[in-house]
Structure formats: structure tokens, C-alpha cells
Amino acid sequence: xCIQMNYDYVAGGEQYNVRDKMxxxxxxxxxxxxxxxxxxxxxxxxxxxxxxxxxxxxxxxRDMLYINAENKDILYVTMGHxxxxxxxxxxxxxxxxxxxxxxxxDSNLPNDKRKLFSIERKGSLIDAIGAESPSIxxxxxEYLKQAGIATWDLTLIGSYFNNINTFIPARFTxxxxxxxxxxxxxxxxxxxxxxxxxxxxxx
Numbered sequence: 236x237c238i239q240m241n242y243d244y245v246a247g248g249e250q251y252n253v254r255d256k257m258x259x260x261x262x263x264x265x266x267x268x269x270x271x272x273x274x275x276x277x278x279x280x281x282x283x284x285x286x287x288x289x290x291x292x293x294x295x296x297r298d299m300l301y302i303n304a305e306n307k308d309i310l311y312v313t314m315g316h317x318x319x320x321x322x323x324x325x326x327x328x329x330x331x332x333x334x335x336x337x338x339x340x341d342s343n344l345p346n347d348k349r350k351l352f353s354i355e356r357k358g359s360l361i362d363a364i365g366a367e368s369p370s371i372x373x374x375x376x377e378y379l380k381q382a383g384i385a386t387w388d389l390t391l392i393g394s395y396f397n398n399i400n401t402f403i404p405a406r407f408t409x410x411x412x413x414x415x416x417x418x419x420x421x422x423x424x425x426x427x428x429x430x431x432x433x434x435x436x437x438x
Contacts, residue, residue, distance in 0.1 A: 252312045255286060259317035267320060282314070282332045285391050285409060289319040290416040292409045298338045307429055312383075328416075332356070333423040334365050343344050359421075369422040379420065387411055 262280060269275040280287070291312050318418065319326045337353040363382040364372055379387070388408035 239257075251309065254312040255312060256315040256317055258282075258286065259321070262314070262318060262366045263321060284389060285311075286313055287315045287328050288313055288330065288389070288409070288411060288416045289315045289328055290328070290412060291316055327418050329421060330417045330420045331423065331426075332360065332387075332390055332423045333426040334361050335425040336390065336392065337427045340392070354390070356390060358388070360384050364425065365423045372422045373419060374422055376413050376417060385413055387413055389416075 262278075263319075266278055267330075269278060290311060293308050293310055315326070315328055333356070335353070335355050337351060339349045339351055360379070363384060366373060377414045387410075391407050391409055
């Protein structure tokens with residue numbers, strides 16, 4: 236099993252799918268360990284939204300502008316897909332979204348500097364939720380459906396970003412089915428990084 240997965244990761248062009256499958260196996264091992272030794276039946280897992288969502292999706296690495304990326308579409312089978320299949324309704328997914336984001340990331344250039352990027356989201360979900368208070372809101376997928384939001388391009392923020400201070404939704408979002416992809420959303424008016432250490436910024 237390990238030899239086959241190592242081959243798929245190194246030579247089979249399935250790096251991202253192998254990674255998420257192994258992440259799911261690690262989570263299931265932790266759950267088994269917690270139950271066996273501490274009688275804990277549940278765990279809380281913090282991870283990137285692109286890993287925890289329950290639906291598969293297609294990524295085009297040309298659009299994502301990653302360094303040395305091949306120009307092809309890849310079907311991404313997420314960790315959440317595997318966990319949802321194994322755990323069923325016991326797997327409860329909460330994603331995050333924000334009207335305004337600012338974050339630190341590497342530009343898509345071969346250097347070791349990081350830049351501060353800012354993005355602003357617009358559209359049906361922001362219109363439905365953003366006008367309400369408080370500035371942080373917990374929304375179930377059922378609430379979003381009742382608000383008329385069946386799909387949403389969920390923001391993806393990774394370690395790399397394009398080299399201009401603009402946000403292009405087609406490149407950094409996943410089109411999600413609200414009913415099948417996640418159970419709830421934490422919505423924020425604004426999210427910002429910890430930028431106390433200014434040496435990380437590309438001035």
C-alpha cells in the first residue's frame with residue numbers, strides 16, 4: 236500500500252490526491268487512537284477549506300499560476316471526500332468565507348520574499364449575509380439555500396498568489412454546491428493576517 240502510494244505521489248502525477256488520501260487516513264488513525272486510549276469519540280480538525288470540503292473539484296494549474304505548473308486540468312479528490320465516505324453524517328464540515336481578506340503569501344516568482352495581498356468578494360452570498368450583523372456569522376448550508384444560494388465560489392487562499400494586487404475569482408475559488416460540499420459556513424466581514432513581523436513583507 237505504502238509503495239503504491241509513494242509511486243502515485245512521485246511518478247504517477249497524483250500528488251494532490253495521494254496527499255489528501257493520506258491526510259484522511261491519518262485523521263482516521265487519530266480518531267481510532269483517541270477512542271481506544273482516551274475514550275474520545277469526536278475530534279475537531281482545523282484545515283484548509285480546499286481539503287475539508289466534501290465534493291471533488293477540478294483545478295487548472297495554469298489558472299492558479301503556480302510555479303512550474305503543468306497546463307492541465309486535474310480532478311482533485313479531497314480529504315473531506317474520503318472522510319465523508321467513511322464517517323457519513325458524523326463528518327461535519329464548517330468552511331470560512333470573508334467579504335474582505337488580506338493575507339501574506341509568496342508571489343509566483345523564484346524568491347524567498349512574501350507579499351501582503353488583499354481581496355474583496357462580491358456576489359449573492361455577500362449580498363445575502365454581509366448586510367446583516369454581527370460581523371461574524373454562523374450560517375448552515377440550509378440557511379444559505381433558503382437565502383437562494385445554491386452554489387458559491389468559495390475563496391481559496393494558498394501559499395502562492397499572483398504577482399499583482401488583484402483577485403481573479405476564476406483562479407482562486409472553488410465552485411461549490413452548498414448542499415453537498417459543506418454543512419456550515421463561518422462568515423466574516425474582514426479577515427487579516429498577523430503582520431507584526433514586518434520582515435516577511437516584500438517592501
